[in-house]
Amino acid sequence: MALSSLLNVARDALTAQTFGVSVTSQNITNANTPGYVRREAILASRVLGNQTYGTVVAIGIKRNQDSFIAQKFLSATGMGAAATERDQELQQIEALFNDMSGAGIGEALDRINASFQQLSVDPGDAISRENVLTALAGFTGRLNETGNALAVQRTEIFNQMQNQVSDLNEKAVQIADLNKKIAEAVVLGNDAADLKDRRNQIIVELSNIVDIKLVEGKDGALFVQAAGATLVEGDIARSFGVELASNGDVRLTARRTPTSSATDVTGGLNGGTLAGLKETRDVDLRAIASKLDTFVYDFATAMNTQHAAGFGLDGGTGRNLFDLNLVGAPPDGASRTISLSVDVAGQPNRIAASDSALTLPGSGVNAKAITQLFDQPVLFGGTRTASEGYSDIIGDVGLRRANSKGQMELRSAMQAQFSELNDAASGVSLDEEMVNLTKFQRAYQAATKVLATVDELLQELIQRV
């Protein structure tokens, strides 16, 4: 080999090691970039002709990603997001029923009981009668507040789902666009690593919204399935939507084109915040609101029946304590709409403390009977007392939140585990990059030495000539 050829070898070495340093720098720079997959410089020896010696060439870079682990990580992310979202929503619901901090519905029940107890002692006392009305109004106010808060939360969750689906559709369009650019780059023989990283980041964000499955085509384009339905195919993005079914539940739909008919894909929704929101809205909130409505309806009906049997100071009878303006079939909407009956509102003398018109004003028999209702199983089909019925709701809310908290912790742990595995395959280790940097630096220094040596040899030769 000619001395001048050795210069070429040194040049190739310098170029290749510089490439290695460049890739290492890129890794170091992106050590904390979300979605970034570490690169590895691929160096190969280049054989020169049919000779037995050759040089080195950087033939490209490799993105180190384990697609199996990556898919697991995305699934775990989706499941974790669903549990976290549900837990956050249930935390708000729990605050509505947190009697431990006082001022709950239980306390309002106690006030009614105590006010009738006081009235039963002195049925003719105007202050005791005012107390009853105040306690009843406090109870209806507290229930309206709770019932409305549950209804508003359902509405807000639906709005939130709409926003998230809109975000999902936007991300689908971005992925389709990146798919197109990546396929074009691959055709031209480029790696398109940066584009893939950007797509990767969007995919991770997407997996927080909905459970997704990925298949990468030979052209580098990703086929994305969301909630079991096609979301992105090549450079085409489908459109998802949310709507209310006839029973009030949320339906997740998919359309092949904006004008095509919507397909219900709700059944495939298992992960992501959308799944967490749907479960909270259509399972948890529905069950809690239904129990609360039944509690309110049964309690108010029993109170009305007993009160109607009594007589007010004016001798009137057959009057209700509560008005129930239901929004559907009983007991639907009872907690939201219950109000103090117009029969007694603002008219304390109409509170029926007596059981007979002949024993006015001193009889407290009916007031006493009303306080006895608090110890009788008049709720939930005659199986629970007011105290038991309400404590059942507290227990149910507590169980749901405890369950969501446990689920969130478990799924977070799984997500962390898969995140570690995924990171172990594709993340940047500064220790490793330090070693690589040193490796390429030393090789570069050695190549420089080769260059200097060849240069010295050539100078020697020139001087002798």
Place this chain on the structure above:
Amino acid sequence: MRVTENMRAAQTLRGASELRNRHLTAAEEVTTGVTVNRPSDDPSVAARLTRIQRAREQNQSMASAIALGRADLELAESVLSEAGALLQRAQEVAMTAANGSASADVRRATAEEIEGIRSALLGLANTKGVRGYIFSGSRTDTAAFDATYAFQGDDYQHSIRTGPSSETTISSSGASAFTSLNGGRNIFQDLTDLYDAMVTNDQPGIQAQLDNLIAGHEQVVLERARTGVNISRIDQNDTILTNSTFLYGKQQADLAGADPAESYTKLTLLEQAIQRSLMVSQQMLSLDAFSITR
């Protein structure tokens, strides 16, 4: 396994977050003194605590009702005691007048005393308490007897709940004490008849009313005794309510009360753990090949 920067940072973050959460819970336990601060902390205990709280509040409202009802009952007992003394005096006066040696003038003079007793008794029977006229039954807004000594009330017995399954009468019956509505003597009528017999110097008539007065006196004493029994009953129920309220409080403390020593120890241990964790995190995150070799 390769250990990357993100892994180290994430692990540090997770550890710190977990410790901070536990520290927050421990601090809450120390400040509130209870281990169950929200339903999800222990759903079953939370449900039981809710039921116990309702029972406790109901006890307290019954205890308040007892305190409210007791005043008129005690007043009634005192009034009946006075009424009994008046009737005792009436008997003595009647016995004097019934004596065969008593003159018509003496009998007319004693008649005046009987008239005084009748008026005083009317005043007692028309006593007003906290809830109105205490011997009028349900007609608490009407005096029990009018100026003609006619009974205006009824025989309503006012009872209230003094326990989850017990009731106690908090009224004294004017009908039973002073009238013949329940088969007893109409005391005012008997006093009127006695007065008339004295004024008309009717010795047999006076003698006949003497027995009626004794029966009337016993009637008042009996009603006083019933009232006393009711006072005693509400006292017993009040004691039971106080005891069970205490027991409910104890149950609540047993179920969810935090042991201060244990809570503070937990909090202190967690504070130390956080300090150690922060130190380790700092060391871990500053430990890389660049900072050592460069």
